[in-house]
Amino acid sequence: MSSRREFLKQISAAGLVAGTVPLTVTSAFAQGKRVPFPGEDGMVLRSFRFIDLESPVEYFNTWLTPVPHFFVRNHMHEPSEIDAATWQLSIGGKVDKPLTLDLAALAKMETHSVVNTVECAGNGRGLFRPQAAGIQWGKGAVGTARFSGPRLRDVLQRAGIKPTGKHVMSRGNDDIPGKVPPFIRSIPIEKALDADTLIATHMNGAPLTKHHGFPARVLVPGWVGSASCKWLAEIKVLDAEFVGNFMNPGYRLPNQPVKPGEAVKPEDTHPVTALGVKSVISGPGDGTTVKTGRVSVHGAAWAGEANIVKVDISIDGGGNWIPAKLGHEQSHYAWRMWSYEWKAVKPGNYTLQSRATDSQGRTQPATPVWNPSGYLYNAVDEVKVHVA
Amino acid sequence: MWRDRVNKSQQFLMRVAISFAAVACIVFLGSFEARSFGAGGEKAMPSYAAELPAGPMQAKATTTCTECHEARILLQQRLSKAAWTKEVDKMTKWGALVDPADREALIDYLSSNFSPDKPPYEPQRTAVGSRKSAK
Numbered sequence: 133m134s135s136r137r138e139f140l141k142q143i144s145a146a147g148l149v150a151g152t153v154p155l156t157v158t159s160a161f162a163q164g165k166r167v168p169f170p171g172e173d174g175m176v177l178r179s180f181r182f183i184d185l186e187s188p189v190e191y192f193n194t195w196l197t198p199v200p201h202f203f204v205r206n207h208m209h210e211p212s213e214i215d216a217a218t219w220q221l222s223i224g225g226k227v228d229k230p231l232t233l234d235l236a237a238l239a240k241m242e243t244h245s246v247v248n249t250v251e252c253a254g255n256g257r258g259l260f261r262p263q264a265a266g267i268q269w270g271k272g273a274v275g276t277a278r279f280s281g282p283r284l285r286d287v288l289q290r291a292g293i294k295p296t297g298k299h300v301m302s303r304g305n306d307d308i309p310g311k312v313p314p315f316i317r318s319i320p321i322e323k324a325l326d327a328d329t330l331i332a333t334h335m336n337g338a339p340l341t342k343h344h345g346f347p348a349r350v351l352v353p354g355w356v357g358s359a360s361c362k363w364l365a366e367i368k369v370l371d372a373e374f375v376g377n378f379m380n381p382g383y384r385l386p387n388q389p390v391k392p393g394e395a396v397k398p399e400d401t402h403p404v405t406a407l408g409v410k411s412v413i414s415g416p417g418d419g420t421t422v423k424t425g426r427v428s429v430h431g432a433a434w435a436g437e438a439n440i441v442k443v444d445i446s447i448d449g450g451g452n453w454i455p456a457k458l459g460h461e462q463s464h465y466a467w468r469m470w471s472y473e474w475k476a477v478k479p480g481n482y483t484l485q486s487r488a489t490d491s492q493g494r495t496q497p498a499t500p501v502w503n504p505s506g507y508l509y510n511a512v513d514e515v516k517v518h519v520a
Numbered sequence: 521m522w523r524d525r526v527n528k529s530q531q532f533l534m535r536v537a538i539s540f541a542a543v544a545c546i547v548f549l550g551s552f553e554a555r556s557f558g559a560g561g562e563k564a565m566p567s568y569a570a571e572l573p574a575g576p577m578q579a580k581a582t583t584t585c586t587e588c589h590e591a592r593i594l595l596q597q598r599l600s601k602a603a604w605t606k607e608v609d610k611m612t613k614w615g616a617l618v619d620p621a622d623r624e625a626l627i628d629y630l631s632s633n634f635s636p637d638k639p640p641y642e643p644q645r646t647a648v649g650s651r652k653s654a655k
Contacts, residue, residue: 167568169646177644180569181590185646258596262636265607268596309588310615 171341173200178267182206183343187272192414192432195461195469196247196336197275204343205252205273207315207378208306211363216347221287221331225301225368228292235347238333241282246328246353247463249276249434253356253383253404256500256509262393264506271412271513274434276466279332279351285325288369293321297369300324302350302361317383318374319352319359323405328353328465331364353465354406354437356507358383379403385503392502407436409496410510411443411470411488418515427474429456431513434467435490442489443470449483450498450512456486476519487512570595577622577629584616584626594634596641601631 167177169185176186185204187197216235224230251274258268267273288300301318308314323329332351333340340346345362352359358378373379384401411433416422429447433440439462444453459469470486489495500511569590572578585594599607605627612618618626 165644166647167644172646174648175646177592177646178596179590179592180567182593184593186643188645258640262600263598265597265599265603267593268598268641312588312614 171200172204172343175201175203176270176272178269182208183210184267185343186269187275189271189412189414189431190417191272192412193430193469195276195459195466197277199277199336199338199341199344202275202277202335202344203250203252203273205254205267205357206306206343206362208308208312210307210342211305212307214305214342214346214363219347221348221364221367223287223291223367223369225370226294226297227288227369228294229290231287231291233287235333238282238287238331238348241286243280244283244327244330245278245280246330246351247276247278247466248328248351248353249274249407249465249467250357250360251407251410251434253358253507254505256511257506259509259511260392260500260502260506264504266506273357274412274467276432276434277335278337279330280334280337281330281332281348281351283327284329284331284350284367285327287331287367288324291369293369296371297321299370299373301368301370301374302364303366303368304345304349304361305363305365313377315358315361315378316374316376317358317361317378318370319355319405320373321369323352323355326353332360356383356404356407359405373403382505383507384505385507389501390503396504404507407434408508408510409433409435409438409440409488409490409492409494411486411496411513413484413486413513413515416484416515416517418517420515421518421520422476424476424479424519427476427517427519428471429474429484429486430469430471431486432467432469433458433486433488435488435492435494437465438490438492438494439464440468440470440488441491443468444487444489445472445474446485446487447474447482450485453487479519482517482519483514484517485512485514573633575629575633577625580619580622581626581629584618585611587616592643594630596643597630597634598636598638598640599631599634600636601627604631604634 172185176188178184178186183204183206187201187203191201219235221233252269254266255269255273256271257264257266258270298321299318300321301316303314303316306315330351331348333348335344340349348364349362350360350364381398383404385404386396387400387402390396412431414431416427429445433443443456445456446453456470456472462468487496496510496512498512500509570592572582572591608627
């Protein structure tokens, strides 16, 4: 485990390296509207405060997403002070022996790593019609990283879960403005005790950055990102689902399909948990022109707790489907890269589509499954390409 | 476009940065990194916040809404008047200071500027190379 000092040393070293490449910075400024945001390269700026950054889809060409390209979703202000030396995590509620752990204590525990595709529940919200209120994410509020840290169950078992313990809530150190309810959510005890649910301190082999929850976050693999509380401060075992804004009315889906724009009664909803099946075309880009010849159509596909079985590609707007080649890198909760070599012989306009199918037999729908809060958009992906 | 406008001091800062990129880069990064893990957090970052569009409620909406979050969160919405009403009432419950006499005018301002028939918001991108990319 890195100490705060070591961490700051890494950070300042990174700053000095950046200082040696002023030409890159100059060209970025020359592009006019680019906003300086150290450590976050070429991201789509959804909001500066709170910080909400989206990955452009063309970044989805590596199995692991580099941290500077990994989407950031904050509901509140980031904690103003984070001192790894004094940071503490409290574990309480329905446990025999409430605990307090510091970073050194976490570092002494057995470390486990999970490569997980984290996706914001609202990824694709901006593509729904009618639009739902909230960050209008395009396709890039998703990324894949190797998260490492002790298992949540090891920490919970050290405290001893009482038989009445059925849900586990996590609270972060977010700086809450006004009378906004705190960003607290809970997960069922079964998911909390899963061998792959972590208290992550590292991401892609380095300590978590501040935007990703330094010094520790929960990592609930296969589930919507909001389950994975950042800047972790408290874990509490509860006898029932946590009662609060971000469990209800927030983060809920209708029990039955609804027509776009239709109102849904609160009692006809349930919490959003695992991710759906989904694919995204990362290239060629939407609206681009490619030359006749071989064109690499490629992207990523993921399915939450399920595995991707196949990705089919259409170059004629959904008339015919051809299987794409799946990448060799795979892990239970991680996306699969896929590619298809398209022989673009005839000039003209084409609609390319990708459609993933998973091990639970789920396939991406042709049209979005609308819901009032704009969650889990997973319609067949599509880009328009001109062949010249 | 109004939504791409930055205020004069920000434009000046950008010009300085272009002129003295090498020096500015080191100084800027140094100060940002030092602060981002110390007091102030993201609130201490140099502000590149966007502005709300002109109109009779611009000043009041700016004071009320950007106390907690910046204007881009509003600029990207495309909502009906009913949906804006819900949002304004939710935010008021969450601590936004809306004079009851201004509620209707605020809802009108938001729902006329950010209605579903408006063209989509074009977000900016962050600069590349502000720090060496870590794989």
